[in-house]
Amino acid sequence: MELSLKSEYAILAMLELANHFAIDQPLQIRQIATQQNIPDRYLEQLLATLKRQGLVKSQRGAKGGYILARAPWEISLLEIIRGIEGYDPISEKNSKSGNDSASLSVILEVWEAAQKSASNVLDGCTLKDLCDRQRQRQIATTMYYI
Numbered sequence: 425m426e427l428s429l430k431s432e433y434a435i436l437a438m439l440e441l442a443n444h445f446a447i448d449q450p451l452q453i454r455q456i457a458t459q460q461n462i463p464d465r466y467l468e469q470l471l472a473t474l475k476r477q478g479l480v481k482s483q484r485g486a487k488g489g490y491i492l493a494r495a496p497w498e499i500s501l502l503e504i505i506r507g508i509e510g511y512d513p514i515s516e517k518n519s520k521s522g523n524d525s526a527s528l529s530v531i532l533e534v535w536e537a538a539q540k541s542a543s544n545v546l547d548g549c550t551l552k553d554l555c556d557r558q559r560q561r562q563i564a565t566t567m568y569y570i
Contacts, residue, residue, distance in 0.1 A: 442496035450489030477507035496551035
């Protein structure tokens with residue numbers, strides 16, 4: 425269970441869009457790329473994929489760019505990962521054969537339980553949750569004492 429760079433960049437881009445959701449103005453690719461340190465060309469491809477998956481919308485024109493297709497509290501991390509990877513990398517089923525030993529069977533059962541737990545955590549965490557955590561972390565790191 426590992427987060428791919430592609431998924432990481434997609435989540436970072438979505439987080440940037442979520443942080444600007446209340447403003448209701450689209451962000452341009454270079455704004456997102458600069459804020460989140462993502463290569464422009466790569467971000468273009470990711471946003472195109474996210475658009476096809478219905479997670480972002482694009483607006484053309486001088487003030488165009490990308491916005492979230494739904495509210496941040498309606499988009500889970502698992503949905504972003506599934507959308508960008510094209511499948512659910514955490515819930516990929518292990519191929520079971522009827523010839524598994526008892527030892528292998530119990531190992532696979534525990535592995536599947538771990539995958540299900542990871543999937544549940546990602547499905548229960550929304551972009552709004554990430555925004556809230558990010559704000560809390562920024563507050564904690566910017567506090568100073570006299």
